[in-house]
Amino acid sequence: MPTVLTGSSREIAKATLVQLRLPVPPTGQALVKSAYVRQLRLRPDEAHAVRDHLRQTAGAPGGTAGGAADEDPADVSGEVSDELIELLARYEQQDQPALLPPPGVFVDVAVPALKAFGDALVELRRRRAEQLAAERAGSGAEAAFGGPLGLAQQDVRDALVAVRGLEANTRATPLGMLNLERLEMAPAGLERGELIATIPLAPLEETAVSHKEWSVRSKEFTSIVTDSLETVSETGVTDNTELSQSTSSQAQHSNQFNVTATVTGGIPVINGSAQSGFSSQDSTSQSATDSTKHATQLTKKASARARQEHKTTISTTTVTGSEETSTRVLKNPSQVSAMRVDYFSLMRKWRVRLYRHGLRLTYDLVIPEPGAGLRRMHKELADLKGQLGPFQFGLPHSEITDAILPGETQPHYRVLAERYGAVVPDPPIPPSAPQFSVGAPQQEEGWHIFTPDPLEVPDGYRIKTLNLWFATTSKTGSDNKFSFKVLGTPLYIKEQDQGEYGPMELTSTAYGAFMLHATGKVYISFEMINNRNTTIRVASEIEPIPTQPDPDPTQPAHSDRVRDKWQSDVWNLLRDAAQSQYYERQQDIATKAAALEEQIEQVDTLTLRREESEEIMKGVLRFLLGPDFAFMPPDVVDAFVKARVDLEHGIGFDDNGLGLDATAWATVREHEGVVRFVNQAIEWENVVTFLYSYFWDVPQSWNFIRRLRHPDADRQAFLRSGSARVVLTVRKGWEQDWVTFAEGGFKSPPTTPDSQYLTIAREIAAYDDRNYPGIPPANPGRSAVRLEEAVYATSREVLGKTANPVTIKVDSSRDFLVGALVVIDSADKVDPADGRVVQESQIITAVPDLTHITVGRLDRAHDGSVTPFAVLQPGTKGALIAEWNEYTPSSGTDIEIGSDLDGGV
Structure with missing residues (x-):
C-alpha cells in the first residue's frame, strides 16, 4: 500500500449549516422586537394617532382594535391594546436612550400586534407625505432638500424597512446548527493513468519520438488567495494541477457566483441542510450525508478541472538523416517479431478525508445595508469624478459693473476680480468735451469764410449738443452793417451794427440738427461780412456711441461701446483667471480621485475581509441595541474633548490622567456590558453571512449601487448588498445565555422566553460535548x-x-x-x-x-x-465522516514495452 505523505497534507475549512424548522413561538424574540420598535423612530403623539386610526378602521371607538385597558400588551390575533400603545408611546423621540424600557418588556408582546401597529403607522405616514406633496404642488414652490416633505418620506421609509425587517426576522426559527468541518487532502503515491500513445515497431524498424508536455492554466481561477483572519494573507503559488489548490479555487468559485446570495465569513466553504425538527442523531446523520455529498462533489469537480488543465502530446517522426536533441531513437532489435511501446500518464493519488470537529448553535438575523459604511469612499470617489468635466464660465457680461452691490464694500467688478484672482482695469473715465474759443480775422472789405481748427471728438464718442457764442462789431460807417452765418445751418444774422449772441444750440432741430452725433474731427465754417473784433466760442457735449445706432426709445437703452469694451475686456480676464483656477482644481481633483481609487483597490484581501467582518459586527450591534445606539455618542465625544483627546488622529488616554469624571465614565460605559457579552458569546471568526443584492435596498439608491465596481468580487458583492442574513455562531458554553439574552432580553427577574428554544440550546451544547475534539x-x-x-x-x-x-x-x-x-x-x-x-x-x-x-x-x-x-x-482531529480518493495528473510519464492489453489496461 502506498505511503500517505501526511506531512504534505493540505486542509480546507468547511462547514455545514443546518437550519432548524420549528413552530415560531408566540413569545420571546425580545431583541428583535425591541430593535423593530426603535427602528420605527416614533414621532410625538404618533402612537396615539395609530390607536385612533385602528379604532376607526375597526368600525367603532373602543372596539376590538383598541382593546381594553386591563388586557395584555397584545394577543396572538394581532389586536393592538391600549397597554401596548402606552408602551410604544415611551419610545417617541426619547432624548436619552438609557431611559427607554429594556428589551425584556417585549417578551410577551405578540409579533402580529407589532406588525399591525407598524402597518397602520406606514399608512398614516404615507398619508402625511402625500398631503405635503399636494400642498407643495398647489403652492408651486420648490421644497428644499431635507424639508418637511423629505422628512415625511424618510419616516415612511423607516417604517417600511422596520416592518419588513420584523417579518424577515420572525418568519422562521432563528436557531440552527453549524457543523465545523475540515477537508484534509494528502498525497498518497502515484498510479498509472490513461494510455497516452502507442508506438508500434516492425522488426528492425527504427523511429524517433519527440516528447512534449505542457500545462494550460486558466486565468479565471489561477490567482488564488488564501486568507487567515489571524495572521497572514498569502497568494497560492503551488502547482495548478494539485487537488488542494483546485479545490480551494472551486470553493471560491461556488461562493462567489451563488445564485441566491453571496456567502462570506470565516469559513470559505459552506453548504446548507434543513431539518423539520431537532434530533441529535437524525440531524447529524442528515447533515453528515449532505456535507459528504457536497465535499465529494467539490473535490471531484476540482480534480476534473485539474485534469482539463493538464495536456500531454507525443508526436512521432521518422528520422531522415537529421537528428535533434529533443528526439529519442527507438529501434526494434528483433528480426522476426513486432514490438509496441506504450506511454501512460502518471496520476497523483490523493487521500481525501472529511472531518467534523465542532458543533455550534447559530442564531439568524437579517440586517439592512451591511455595506453602507464602506460605500462612503465610493460616494466620495463618485463625487470627485463628478466634478471632472469641461470648463464652463457662466458669468454674464451684465454682472460686471462698477456699482457697489448690497452687502459689498467695493465695486462689484473688484469683488469678482478677487474671487477669480484676476487683475482687471478700472472702468473708463469719460473724456472732456472738445470746445474752442477763437478770434476771427477782421474783414474791412467784402465777405470771407473762416474755418477754425476742428473739434476733436474722442474715439467711441459723438456730439450730443453743440452750442455757439459770438460777439462782433461792424466796420466803421453807417452803411457797413455786419453779417454772420454758420455754413450748413439756417443760422444767419445780417446787417447788424454790433452785438453778443448765444448760446445757440446748433444741434437742435431749429438749426437743422447741425453736427448732431458727429464723430472724429468736426469742422465748422463761418461766413462773415464787414466784421471786426469778432470772437467765436463753440462748446460741445459728447456722449458714448451706443452699441446699436438710434435705439427704439420704447426699448431699454443700449450700453455704450466704450463701456461694452471695458466689460468685454474684464470678462475675458476673469474668464482666463477662472479657467486657470479650474484647471488647477481639476488637476487636484484628478490626483485625489486617483489616490482614493488606489486606496480602494490596492488593499490586500485580508484587510478587505476584516473590514467586512467589522461592518457585519457593527450592523449586528445596531440591530441588537437599536438604531439609536451610537458607537461614539455626542456626550462621549464631549467627554473626550474635555479630556483633550486628539479626535482627528485618535490619540488619547496615553497617560495616567484620563480626565474623565464619574458622569463621563458612566456615559462612556453605558453599553459596555452588552457589547462585552456579544463579543464573548459570538464566535465572530465563524459567523456566516448571506448577502442579498441591491434590489433589497431603497430604489432611489439602485442606480448608484448597481454601478459599484471593485477588483475583489467578494468586496463588490458586499458593497452592492441591500441586506444580509447573518448567521451568528454562538461560542461553546454560551448557548443558554445567548438564547436567554436574545429571546428574553435579560429581563429582570429572569424569565424563560421559550422552553423549547432553551432545550435545543442545551441539547446542542451537550451533543458538542459528546462528539468533538477533546470531548468524548x-x-x-x-x-x-x-x-x-x-x-x-x-x-x-x-x-x-x-x-x-x-x-x-x-x-x-x-x-x-x-x-x-x-x-x-x-x-x-x-x-x-x-x-x-x-x-x-x-x-x-x-x-x-x-x-x-x-x-x-x-x-x-x-x-x-x-x-x-x-x-x-x-x-x-475530530470525527471522520467520509474518506475517498481523488486523482490528478502529474508531469511524469510511464513507458512500457510490449505491454499486454488483454487485461484491460
Whole structure:
C-alpha cells in the first residue's frame, strides 16, 4: 500500500449549516422586537394617532382594535391594546436612550400586534407625505432638500424597512446548527493513468519520438488567495494541477457566483441542510450525508478541472538523416517479431478525508445595508469624478459693473476680480468735451469764410449738443452793417451794427440738427461780412456711441461701446483667471480621485475581509441595541474633548490622567456590558453571512449601487448588498445565555422566553460535548462515525453512581492519558429508572496499569455484564465522516514495452 505523505497534507475549512424548522413561538424574540420598535423612530403623539386610526378602521371607538385597558400588551390575533400603545408611546423621540424600557418588556408582546401597529403607522405616514406633496404642488414652490416633505418620506421609509425587517426576522426559527468541518487532502503515491500513445515497431524498424508536455492554466481561477483572519494573507503559488489548490479555487468559485446570495465569513466553504425538527442523531446523520455529498462533489469537480488543465502530446517522426536533441531513437532489435511501446500518464493519488470537529448553535438575523459604511469612499470617489468635466464660465457680461452691490464694500467688478484672482482695469473715465474759443480775422472789405481748427471728438464718442457764442462789431460807417452765418445751418444774422449772441444750440432741430452725433474731427465754417473784433466760442457735449445706432426709445437703452469694451475686456480676464483656477482644481481633483481609487483597490484581501467582518459586527450591534445606539455618542465625544483627546488622529488616554469624571465614565460605559457579552458569546471568526443584492435596498439608491465596481468580487458583492442574513455562531458554553439574552432580553427577574428554544440550546451544547475534539463522542460503539486517532476500550464492569473516584477495568488502557476526557457507555442506552441517557463524560485521573483507568466520578450507573460498554478517548482531529480518493495528473510519464492489453489496461 502506498505511503500517505501526511506531512504534505493540505486542509480546507468547511462547514455545514443546518437550519432548524420549528413552530415560531408566540413569545420571546425580545431583541428583535425591541430593535423593530426603535427602528420605527416614533414621532410625538404618533402612537396615539395609530390607536385612533385602528379604532376607526375597526368600525367603532373602543372596539376590538383598541382593546381594553386591563388586557395584555397584545394577543396572538394581532389586536393592538391600549397597554401596548402606552408602551410604544415611551419610545417617541426619547432624548436619552438609557431611559427607554429594556428589551425584556417585549417578551410577551405578540409579533402580529407589532406588525399591525407598524402597518397602520406606514399608512398614516404615507398619508402625511402625500398631503405635503399636494400642498407643495398647489403652492408651486420648490421644497428644499431635507424639508418637511423629505422628512415625511424618510419616516415612511423607516417604517417600511422596520416592518419588513420584523417579518424577515420572525418568519422562521432563528436557531440552527453549524457543523465545523475540515477537508484534509494528502498525497498518497502515484498510479498509472490513461494510455497516452502507442508506438508500434516492425522488426528492425527504427523511429524517433519527440516528447512534449505542457500545462494550460486558466486565468479565471489561477490567482488564488488564501486568507487567515489571524495572521497572514498569502497568494497560492503551488502547482495548478494539485487537488488542494483546485479545490480551494472551486470553493471560491461556488461562493462567489451563488445564485441566491453571496456567502462570506470565516469559513470559505459552506453548504446548507434543513431539518423539520431537532434530533441529535437524525440531524447529524442528515447533515453528515449532505456535507459528504457536497465535499465529494467539490473535490471531484476540482480534480476534473485539474485534469482539463493538464495536456500531454507525443508526436512521432521518422528520422531522415537529421537528428535533434529533443528526439529519442527507438529501434526494434528483433528480426522476426513486432514490438509496441506504450506511454501512460502518471496520476497523483490523493487521500481525501472529511472531518467534523465542532458543533455550534447559530442564531439568524437579517440586517439592512451591511455595506453602507464602506460605500462612503465610493460616494466620495463618485463625487470627485463628478466634478471632472469641461470648463464652463457662466458669468454674464451684465454682472460686471462698477456699482457697489448690497452687502459689498467695493465695486462689484473688484469683488469678482478677487474671487477669480484676476487683475482687471478700472472702468473708463469719460473724456472732456472738445470746445474752442477763437478770434476771427477782421474783414474791412467784402465777405470771407473762416474755418477754425476742428473739434476733436474722442474715439467711441459723438456730439450730443453743440452750442455757439459770438460777439462782433461792424466796420466803421453807417452803411457797413455786419453779417454772420454758420455754413450748413439756417443760422444767419445780417446787417447788424454790433452785438453778443448765444448760446445757440446748433444741434437742435431749429438749426437743422447741425453736427448732431458727429464723430472724429468736426469742422465748422463761418461766413462773415464787414466784421471786426469778432470772437467765436463753440462748446460741445459728447456722449458714448451706443452699441446699436438710434435705439427704439420704447426699448431699454443700449450700453455704450466704450463701456461694452471695458466689460468685454474684464470678462475675458476673469474668464482666463477662472479657467486657470479650474484647471488647477481639476488637476487636484484628478490626483485625489486617483489616490482614493488606489486606496480602494490596492488593499490586500485580508484587510478587505476584516473590514467586512467589522461592518457585519457593527450592523449586528445596531440591530441588537437599536438604531439609536451610537458607537461614539455626542456626550462621549464631549467627554473626550474635555479630556483633550486628539479626535482627528485618535490619540488619547496615553497617560495616567484620563480626565474623565464619574458622569463621563458612566456615559462612556453605558453599553459596555452588552457589547462585552456579544463579543464573548459570538464566535465572530465563524459567523456566516448571506448577502442579498441591491434590489433589497431603497430604489432611489439602485442606480448608484448597481454601478459599484471593485477588483475583489467578494468586496463588490458586499458593497452592492441591500441586506444580509447573518448567521451568528454562538461560542461553546454560551448557548443558554445567548438564547436567554436574545429571546428574553435579560429581563429582570429572569424569565424563560421559550422552553423549547432553551432545550435545543442545551441539547446542542451537550451533543458538542459528546462528539468533538477533546470531548468524548456520542455513541462511539454503534455509530458509523469513526474518530481519527481515538483510543477505544470496553469494560464488563457493573458500576454504580458515585461522587468519588472510580477505577474501571478495561480490556486495554494503552494510550489513555491522565487529564483527558473519556466517554463512557453509548448514547442509545437509557436508564429505565428515569429515562435518561446513561452515556456520560468524565476526566481520567489516573492510569494504574494496562487494564485499569481511574475517573473522577460517575454520574450514571453502567452495566457491562451482558454487553460490554464502551470507554473511548476521542482523537484530536475530530470525527471522520467520509474518506475517498481523488486523482490528478502529474508531469511524469510511464513507458512500457510490449505491454499486454488483454487485461484491460
